[in-house]
Amino acid sequence: PMSSPETPPVTNVTDKYAFAFDIDGVLIRGGRPIPEAIEAMKVLNGKNAYGIKVPYIFVTNGGGKTEQERCIQLSKQLEIEVSPGQFICGHTPMREMASKYQTVLVVGGEGEKCRQVAEGYGFKDVVTPGDIIKDNPDTTPFRKLTADEMSNSRVRNFAEVKIEAIFVFADSRDWAGDQQIILDLLMSKGGYLGSRSETFNEGPPVFFSHNDVIWSASHDLTRLGMGALRLSLEAMYKAVTGMDLNTTAFGKPQMGTFQFATRLLKQWRRDTHGIDAPPETVYFVGDTPESDIRGTNDFNKESENTWYSILVRTGVFQEGTKPKFAPKATVDNALDAVLHGMELET
Numbered sequence: 001p002m003s004s005p006e007t008p009p010v011t012n013v014t015d016k017y018a019f020a021f022d023i024d025g026v027l028i029r030g031g032r033p034i035p036e037a038i039e040a041m042k043v044l045n046g047k048n049a050y051g052i053k054v055p056y057i058f059v060t061n062g063g064g065k066t067e068q069e070r071c072i073q074l075s076k077q078l079e080i081e082v083s084p085g086q087f088i089c090g091h092t093p094m095r096e097m098a099s100k101y102q103t104v105l106v107v108g109g110e111g112e113k114c115r116q117v118a119e120g121y122g123f124k125d126v127v128t129p130g131d132i133i134k135d136n137p138d139t140t141p142f143r144k145l146t147a148d149e150m151s152n153s154r155v156r157n158f159a160e161v162k163i164e165a166i167f168v169f170a171d172s173r174d175w176a177g178d179q180q181i182i183l184d185l186l187m188s189k190g191g192y193l194g195s196r197s198e199t200f201n202e203g204p205p206v207f208f209s210h211n212d213v214i215w216s217a218s219h220d221l222t223r224l225g226m227g228a229l230r231l232s233l234e235a236m237y238k239a240v241t242g243m244d245l246n247t248t249a250f251g252k253p254q255m256g257t258f259q260f261a262t263r264l265l266k267q268w269r270r271d272t273h274g275i276d277a278p279p280e281t282v283y284f285v286g287d288t289p290e291s292d293i294r295g296t297n298d299f300n301k302e303s304e305n306t307w308y309s310i311l312v313r314t315g316v317f318q319e320g321t322k323p324k325f326a327p328k329a330t331v332d333n334a335l336d337a338v339l340h341g342m343e344l345e346t
């Protein structure tokens with residue numbers, strides 16, 4: 001929605017610059033807020049020596065629940081109000097594919113959550129691995145559906161269903177089963193389960209919501225992420241068929257995600273702060289050089305305004321290593337990142 005005429009412009013909000021935050025490893029780790037992140041939000045909301053507020057958005061590769069649900073959770077964790085109007089997760093841009101494919105397989109996440117997200121995006125016919133196992137339990141020899149999965153899964157005859165695309169929305173909870181099903185579809189005759197192509201070039205396309213091989217969760221060391229599943233699937237496909245598999249990943253560092261973020265930030269600044277002109281600088285705060293820093297630096301080259309990358313030490317990046325993609329600044333945590341940006345602006 002466009003800004004309504006009765007929204008008054010707030011004068012103590014800076015129109016010169018804005019912040020964009022990665023979430024895991026910067027603000028949150030394993031469901032818990034990083035203490036300095038809570039303070040960083042307070043500083044942006046006016047608790048600073050300059051007497052100003054600074055607009056900000058969130059750009060995470062994570063996912064698995066609706067944007068609405070995730071924002072409610074983030075609001076509690078960070079002790080501020082976070083609106084879906086300032087939030088993008090890995091699968092948000094997949095929304096734009098809903099009109100392109102009729103029947104799709106959605107993989108990953110807890111229970112039925114990703115099916116709900118996909119349906120909310122407007123996908124008309126959403127299949128889950130559970131539906132497929134319910135139709136034919138022999139699909140995954142070592143995975144039996146739980147009672148809950150059994151009752152949620154939808155009955156249909158997959159021999160008659162053409163699956164047009166595969167979307168990995170969130171981390172798989174069962175790599176073996178999910179990969180078996182994806183592989184079956186890739187090797188099928190045109191997306192019909194139970195069939196085998198003679199040429200292996202007629203299966204559906206596969207889309208991942210991001211490509212992070214590792215990420216920062218509650219463990220001290222980094223954990224395997226969706227990018228690892230992608231690597232594994234591509235290697236398996238090659239081993240089984242002898243052919244290369246081309247898949248597509250959304251999320252950071254893809255330029256499309258940063259373009260999406262630019263549009264979101266523009267709308268957000270206009271709707272909530274009455275600001276019409278684009279910011280001169282966007283400070284992007286991230287913990288993963290391959291996604292956050294690489295994406296920000298690349299986008300800086302093509303964007304009209306400055307995208308300034310700040311790497312923190314609270315997540316994937318660890319001191320003592322050299323980041324593969326060099327940030328404009330490296331600081332300890334999200335609070336220092338905010339203070340760094342604000343200092344540069346004064």
Ligand code: G3P
Nearest residue numbers: 023024060061062212215
């Ligand atoms: O699964 C999520 C993770 O790979 C990265 O999330 O917030 O660091 O982009 P984030």
Ligand code: MG
Nearest residue numbers: 022024025287
């Ligand atoms: Mg991160």
